[in-house]
Every structure is written in structure tokens, then in C-alpha cells.
Amino acid sequence: SKTYRIAAIAGDGIGKEVLPEGIRVVEAAAAKFGLSIEFTSFDWASCDYYLQHGQMMPDDWFETLKGFDAIYFGAVGWPDKVPDHISLWGSLIKFRREFDQYVNLRPVRLLPGVPCPLANRKPGDIDFFVVRENTEGEYSAVGGRVFEGTEREFVLQEAVFTRHGVDRILKFAFELANSRPRKKLTAATKSNGISISMPYWDERVVEMAKAYPGVAWDKQHIDILSARFVMQPDRFDVVVASNLFGDILSDLGPACTGTMGLAASANLNPERRFPSLFEPVHGSAPDIYGKLIANPIAMIWSGAMMLDFLGDGDASFKAAHDAIMAAIETVLVEGPRTPDVGGTANTTEVGKAVAQAL
Amino acid sequence: SKTYRIAAIAGDGIGKEVLPEGIRVVEAAAAKFGLSIEFTSFDWASCDYYLQHGQMMPDDWFETLKGFDAIYFGAVGWPDKVPDHISLWGSLIKFRREFDQYVNLRPVRLLPGVPCPLANRKPGDIDFFVVRENTEGEYSAVGGRVFEGTEREFVLQEAVFTRHGVDRILKFAFELANSRPRKKLTAATKSNGISISMPYWDERVVEMAKAYPGVAWDKQHIDILSARFVMQPDRFDVVVASNLFGDILSDLGPACTGTMGLAASANLNPERRFPSLFEPVHGSAPDIYGKLIANPIAMIWSGAMMLDFLGDGDASFKAAHDAIMAAIETVLVEGPRTPDVGGTANTTEVGKAVAQAL
Numbered sequence: 001s002k003t004y005r006i007a008a009i010a011g012d013g014i015g016k017e018v019l020p021e022g023i024r025v026v027e028a029a030a031a032k033f034g035l036s037i038e039f040t041s042f043d044w045a046s047c048d049y050y051l052q053h054g055q056m057m058p059d060d061w062f063e064t065l066k067g068f069d070a071i072y073f074g075a076v077g078w079p080d081k082v083p084d085h086i087s088l089w090g091s092l093i094k095f096r097r098e099f100d101q102y103v104n105l106r107p108v109r110l111l112p113g114v115p116c117p118l119a120n121r122k123p124g125d126i127d128f129f130v131v132r133e134n135t136e137g138e139y140s141a142v143g144g145r146v147f148e149g150t151e152r153e154f155v156l157q158e159a160v161f162t163r164h165g166v167d168r169i170l171k172f173a174f175e176l177a178n179s180r181p182r183k184k185l186t187a188a189t190k191s192n193g194i195s196i197s198m199p200y201w202d203e204r205v206v207e208m209a210k211a212y213p214g215v216a217w218d219k220q221h222i223d224i225l226s227a228r229f230v231m232q233p234d235r236f237d238v239v240v241a242s243n244l245f246g247d248i249l250s251d252l253g254p255a256c257t258g259t260m261g262l263a264a265s266a267n268l269n270p271e272r273r274f275p276s277l278f279e280p281v282h283g284s285a286p287d288i289y290g291k292l293i294a295n296p297i298a299m300i301w302s303g304a305m306m307l308d309f310l311g312d313g314d315a316s317f318k319a320a321h322d323a324i325m326a327a328i329e330t331v332l333v334e335g336p337r338t339p340d341v342g343g344t345a346n347t348t349e350v351g352k353a354v355a356q357a358l
Numbered sequence: 359s360k361t362y363r364i365a366a367i368a369g370d371g372i373g374k375e376v377l378p379e380g381i382r383v384v385e386a387a388a389a390k391f392g393l394s395i396e397f398t399s400f401d402w403a404s405c406d407y408y409l410q411h412g413q414m415m416p417d418d419w420f421e422t423l424k425g426f427d428a429i430y431f432g433a434v435g436w437p438d439k440v441p442d443h444i445s446l447w448g449s450l451i452k453f454r455r456e457f458d459q460y461v462n463l464r465p466v467r468l469l470p471g472v473p474c475p476l477a478n479r480k481p482g483d484i485d486f487f488v489v490r491e492n493t494e495g496e497y498s499a500v501g502g503r504v505f506e507g508t509e510r511e512f513v514l515q516e517a518v519f520t521r522h523g524v525d526r527i528l529k530f531a532f533e534l535a536n537s538r539p540r541k542k543l544t545a546a547t548k549s550n551g552i553s554i555s556m557p558y559w560d561e562r563v564v565e566m567a568k569a570y571p572g573v574a575w576d577k578q579h580i581d582i583l584s585a586r587f588v589m590q591p592d593r594f595d596v597v598v599a600s601n602l603f604g605d606i607l608s609d610l611g612p613a614c615t616g617t618m619g620l621a622a623s624a625n626l627n628p629e630r631r632f633p634s635l636f637e638p639v640h641g642s643a644p645d646i647y648g649k650l651i652a653n654p655i656a657m658i659w660s661g662a663m664m665l666d667f668l669g670d671g672d673a674s675f676k677a678a679h680d681a682i683m684a685a686i687e688t689v690l691v692e693g694p695r696t697p698d699v700g701g702t703a704n705t706t707e708v709g710k711a712v713a714q715a716l
């Protein structure tokens with residue numbers, strides 16, 4: 001059977017601490033379920049590489065990576081070394097765009113054993129997906145400065161929404177909602193304030209919804225929607241959002257279910273023309289790097305998502321995914337736990353415990 | 359002494375239910391502290407007016423309102439009658455822009471007697487301000503559609519950040535932080551993803567901070583900042599944000615402190631060249647309109663902010679503000695309460711109780 005080749009890119013900060021634990025657990029699951037997975041590590045896509053080479057990645061990064069089956073990615077960014085927009089646009093955002101990973105799929109789930117910052121919520125109460133558009137929208141490099149350096153200075157920044165881009169993310173989200181028991185979809189918008197792009201987004205939602213009569217949907221402005229993540233998180237099933245709104249909601253959701261240290265994500269090219277990328281949502285966290293206190297579970301959970309996607313329905317891959325999720329739950333309940341979830345263990349101890357629980 | 363003239367505009371939905379309670383309490387406070395306040399009501403700036411006249415407001419709205427000392431505003435919007443971007447750009451957003459109400463000041467405070475959706479938080483733990491830029495940024499009407507109606511269709515939406523606009527909101531926020539005991543400021547940004555406007559915003563923050571060496575400041579990306587509103591709301595003192603980010607944070611903050619029904623706001627023209635506008639954050643809420651269950655406290659609190667601003671340091675106005683806030687706290691603790699804060703009382707009962715507690 002096929003060997004799946006994974007590019008492992010640690011990046012910066014705690015990316016370097018959590019990636020080895022992710023690999024440890026994915027390898028353990030592969031061994032257990034007879035999957036053939038091979039990791040190849042790259043030390044570029046990091047701010048240290050930038051300081052040496054004046055760019056985040058070698059010129060041939062695209063050629064180098066495009067034949068891999070997936071990218072298993074830690075985190076990028078170290079603002080004291082390289083401004084964030086340079087490091088991110090030179091790595092992660094490039095991957096998302098050039099490998100056309102237009103779906104950013106981010107589960108929000110309250111797991112057992114995790115202290116919840118919300119009052120009176122228990123495991124099972126919160127279980128939904130944020131489906132984030134990942135290649136266009138508010139994240140654009142189009143625009144510029146006018147009258148630079150003078151009192152009259154101003155800046156224009158374009159958001160770009162294409163029918164192609166909007167429709168495909170909506171389709172993915174409606175399909176996902178349609179496949180789930182509750183069949184509910186919420187579209188994030190802000191068409192009352194942002195008066196060109198967001199009314200367009202709303203129109204496309206109305207149009208796409210016609211093809212999914214079984215899905216109950218609504219649209220909510222991002223301000224009140226954020227408030228409802230806190231007040232009524234149980235009411236969500238699938239939340240579809242533009243690049244920026246999805247970014248915000250997919251940090252807010254994990255905050256409501258405990259900690260950024262659990263937030264996993266999949267940057268998908270659903271058509272599999274290019275490698276998809278799997279990464280924790282938390283970022284490089286320079287403030288805690290070096291202490292080995294980062295929670296590796298977001299990285300490990302992202303690894304489970306990777307196996308599920310690679311398997312594309314295959315039963316062994318599915319079993320490996322489910323076994324990792326079960327092992328994560330076991331360790332969250334029984335320990336060891338990192339400080340963010342109330343424990344005193346370090347990153348490696350938690351990674352080993354999850355591998356062990358498999 | 360001067361008579362202060364206030365334009366009272368109820369707008370749509372629950373705006374019509376809560377405004378009378380706000381007026382009731384402001385009038386009671388004025389009587390008690392010997393302030394001369396005179397309300398004049400207008401029935402335009404509503405979707406019903408639009409249905410009759412094809413526009414939200416009469417042509418001479420600016421002339422009519424510009425001589426008032428303040429606008430006391432309910433809420434606008436009824437999407438089944440008029441699309442939100444038309445009703446809002448035709449009323450509230452026009453006021454903010456044409457009366458140059460460039461500061462949107464929104465307190466976030468956990469009050470006694472309010473059930474908090476966050477676990478283990480008590481009154482006093484959360485007490486900060488969101489200072490929102492209110493006239494430019496992501497809310498713009500600049501942009502358009504290309505290849506409309508075809509498969510190649512796309513939309514461009516400009517965000518506009520001027521040095522004038524950015525600097526004055528930052529100055530207001532740093533001044534506010536400097537005047538508070540903790541002297542802390544957090545600037546919301548997203549310069550890692552939004553690569554032109556947000557790095558510019560960050561630069562202006564760095565520049566403005568130089569004039570306030572006593573203020574401890576940091577910047578946080580909007581995604582993790584939203585997460586921290588849930589996880590560590592006690593760490594904030596003054597949060598300054600662009601129009602869109604301020605919009606999101608000022609719904610999220612009140613959600614973390616209990617309910618949208620308490621969220622007050624002041625749209626200020628600090629130079630007093632034009633009337634400032636005071637309104638609850640919650641909006642028109644068509645889903646609950648007609649039941650008289652809306653919480654009037656956000657409207658009443660906004661009235662207290664109005665008196666404080668009108669007084670401009672005057673002791674009687676300050677006393678009236680403080681008395682209203684004390685009355686609000688009394689009623690929240692002792693009842694009656696509307697359903698959103700765990701009671702069964704209606705809007706009028708709560709309004710009367712606050713006036714009584716004065």
C-alpha cells in the first residue's frame with residue numbers, strides 16, 4: 001500500500017516544541033494501524049532562516065513541497081526578529097494561497113477534563129466547526145499609502161471577494177452541515193457596516209442555500225455572533241466565515257472551550273491537487289517558548305485531522321484518527337496535563353502520554 | 359443656567375421600547391440634581407419612515423439636529439423591511455460621520471447582581487473601556503463589483519485609514535488610559551494578516567505611545583485578543599481599536615460580563631462642534647420586539663454617559679451620572695430584572711424601578 005510523504009515544518013517558537021510530539025503520536029498511530037507514513041523535516045519557513053537568507057523560504061519551496069501528500073506545520077512568527085506581516089506572508093499565507101488550501105477547517109469542541117472558562121458548560125455541550133475561507137477576503141496585499149509621511153497621509157487596503165472563492169467555501173460548509181445530524185449553518189457577516197463586500201457575501205449565501213433545502217441556516221453579524229459564542233455556544237453546528245471573521249471566531253471558539261492549546265486546524269485543498277496543511281491554531285507564542293510548557297494537543301489533534309484527510313474514507317486511517325482522539329481524551333482526563341489545562345507536566349511528557357494511551 | 363436640548367430618536371424595534379425608560383430616568387435625575395434638560399422627539403431614522411419616504415431621514419436632518427446638545431438614540435434596523443446596510447448607512451452611520459463622532463466609547467464592566475457567563479468572575483474583576491474609532495477604517499462605502507452577474511464576478515471593498523483619523527482616536531485612548539489608575543492600553547491589530555492598513559495602525563500606535571511614557575501599552579492581534587476577553591478579561595484597562603475591531607470587541611466584552619442588555623455607548627465629538635450621540639449597543643432586536651422584555655439598562659446607562667459628557671466636569675452633572683449608576687446597581691441586585699438577567703419583569707417595570715431608586 002502507498003507510503004504517504006509528509007513535509008514536517010516546525011517554524012518558530014513553540015512550533016519547534018510541539019511538532020516533535022505531533023510526529024511521535026502520528027507515528028505511533030501509523031504503527032498501530034499499519035499505515036505507511038514518512039516524515040521529511042525542513043528548517044525553513046522560520047524567522048531564523050529569514051535572518052540568514054533575507055527571505056522566509058528558499059526560491060524552490062513550491063517545487064520542493066508540491067509532491068508531498070501533506071504539510072505538518074508548527075507555527076511561524078517572531079516579531080522581535082521579523083515583522084509579522086513579512087514572516088507570515090512569506091510562509092504560511094503563501095502556502096495557503098499557492099497550494100490553494102481554500103478551506104480552513106477548525107473544530108470547536110469542549111472535551112472532558114478541560115476546565116471551561118464558561119460557567120455551567122459540560123463536555124458535549126459545545127461541538128461545532130468553524131469553516132474559514134482561507135485564500136482571499138480581507139487578507140490581501142492590495143492597496144497602499146498616499147501622501148506618505150505627511151499629515152495628509154492615508155492608507156487604502158482592499159478586501160477582495162470573488163464569486164469563485166465565496167461559492168466554493170459556502171459549498172464546502174453547506175455540504176458539511178448537510179452531513180451532520182443537526183444540519184445547521186450560520187454564516188458570519190457584517191453587511192450592516194461593511195456595505196459592499198458583506199452584502200455580496202450574504203447574497204451568495206442565499207443563493208447557495210437553495211441547493212441545500214435540508215440545512216437550516218441563518219446569518220449573524222460578526223459582533224453579535226462573537227457575543228453568542230460566549231453566551232450560547234451550544235447553538236452552533238457549522239459556522240462559515242470570511243478569512244478575517246473565521247480567524248477571529250476560530251480563536252474565540254477554543255477560548256470558550258478552554259484553551260488555545262487544544263485548537264487544531266486543517267488547511268485543505270479538497271480537490272487534492274496540492275498538499276493540504278495541518279497546524280495548531282495557537283501560533284509561535286514567543287512569550288512561552290523555551291519553557292517546554294506548550295500544550296502539544298492542538299498539534300496532535302491536527303495530526304489526527306491529517307490522517308483522516310489523507311485516508312479519504314479508508315477505514316484504517318479513520319481508526320487511527322479515532323484512536324488519537326480517544327487517547328487525547330484519556331490524557332486530558334487522567335493527566336499528565338500542561339499548565340494551561342491545570343497541570344504541571346511539560347510538552348514532552350504529554351506527547352509521550354498520548355502516544356502511550358494509544 | 360443653560361437648558362440642554364436633546365434630540366430623542368427611538369428608531370426601530372426595541373429602540374422604541376427602551377428609549378422611553380431612558381428618558382424617564384434622565385428626567386428623574388435632572389429633577390433631582392436641578393439640571394435643565396429638554397427632550398424633543400423625532401420619528402424618523404426608522405425603517406417605517408423609509409417605507410413611506412424612500413429614505414431614512416428627511417433631507418434637512420443635519421440642519422434640524424445640529425443645534426442640539428446631544429442625540430439620545432434607541433436603535434435602527436429591521437432587515438425584513440429594509441436591508442441593514444441601507445437603514446444603517448442612512449441613519450446611524452451618517453450621524454457618526456457627518457457629526458464627526460469619531461470616538462465610540464464603550465464601557466465593559468461586571469456589575470453586581472448580573473449572572474456572569476464566565477466561570478469564577480465577580481463584580482469588580484472586569485472593568486475596562488473599549489475605545490472604538492467610529493468614522494473610517496473598514497466601514498467604507500468605497501469599492502464595487504466587477505464582472506457583475508457572471509462567473510468571473512468579484513467585489514472590491516476598501517478600508518480607509520487616515521493619519522488624522524488614526525492619530526486622534528489613539529490620542530483619546532492614551533489620554534483616557536493616562537487618567538486611570540492602572541494606566542494600561544491595549545491596541546487591537548491584525549498586522550500579521552492584513553498587511554497594509556494594520557502595520558500602518560501599529561506604526562501610529564508606536565508613535566503616539568512616545569507622548570505617554572506613563573502608559574504601559576501592548577498590541578494584540580484581534581484573534582487572540584478576542585480569546586483573551588474570555589480567558590483573562592481582568593487584564594484590560596483601555597482597549598483601542600479600529601471601527602470593525604471595536605465593533606466586535608464591544609459586543610464581546612458585554613457578552614463576557616453578562617448580557618447585551620447592559621451595554622452602553624457614547625459616540626463622541628470630543629471637541630463639541632457637533633452633537634454627540636448616546637445609544638445602547640444592542641440594536642433593534644426584531645426577534646424580541648413587541649414583548650416588552652428588552653432590558654432598558656443599556657439605554658439608561660447611555661443616558662448617564664450623556665449627562666456626564668454634557669456636564670463636562672460640572673459637579674451636578676457628575677452627581678446625576680453617579681446616582682444613575684448607583685440606581686442601576688441597586689435594581690440589578692434587588693430587582694426587578696428583565697429575563698436576560700434572570701428576572702421576569704418587563705421593560706417599563708425596570709425603568710420605573712431605576713427612576714424610583716434614584
Ligand SMILES: CC(C)[C@H](C(=O)O)[C@@H](O)C(=O)O
Binds near residue numbers: 223435605639641
Ligand atoms: C448597526 C451597526 C451598523 C452598528 C455598527 O456596526 O457600528 C452596531 O453594531 C454598533 O456596534 O453600533
Ligand SMILES: CC(C)[C@H](C(=O)O)[C@@H](O)C(=O)O
Binds near residue numbers: 077550
Ligand atoms: C498568523 C496569522 C497570519 C494566522 C492568520 O491570521 O490566519 C493565524 O492567526 C491563524 O489563525 O492561522
